[in-house]
Amino acid sequence: QLQLQESGPGLVKPSETLSLTCTVSGVSITSSSYYWGWIRQPPGKGLEWIGSIYYGGSTYYNPSLKSRVTISVDTSKNQFSLTLSSVTAADTSVYYCWVVIENTDYWGQGALVSVSS
């Protein structure tokens, strides 16, 4: 069964870089037609799509974050990652990793990342 698990620091200082990893189990991250991505949710608020990547290289980012975001794949570890640079308190959120497979999707349980000095 496909499972996703986010990992990374729960606290990041302002102006630094947030880095999260999503470990995929139950399917190869090199599977074609799978659409891997990140979505975030500030505490008590709605959902914001950050970006997505198809294995094979195509990446798509939210223009509101594009200058600060990178999503990449590590096939040797069956993982994909998110980096978000120059963070501020407004980046405090639960970060979910997400995969779309045809007409269904799977989510990680989410990782709360707080931005504070």
Next chain:
Amino acid sequence: DIVMTQTPLSLSVTPGQPASISCKSSQSLLHSDAKTYLYWYLQRPGQPPQLLIYEVSNRLSGVPDRFSGSGSGTDFTLKISRVEAEDVGVYYCMQSKQVPITFGQGTRLEIQ
């Protein structure tokens, strides 16, 4: 960006009664491939969102048939024919016709 607007933002429903949530998009969600990329999610407290309906009206396997989706173009509706206690949470519509993928603000459903 395509703006998704949900109404109402909150609902209080007696068990066994129906509920309806509207989602309007700022542009048509009908793609040139003839599919309409409108989805409905339920986020229960403390959980990630769960996909209920894809492409307007298709229920995911395992989703109770009391949930139904309808609409076209820019106007969409999620209906629950008879609300149950387990339906509590926040409902989101989402469009993936074009990047950036965008969500509605969410509609909070509570049981009276």
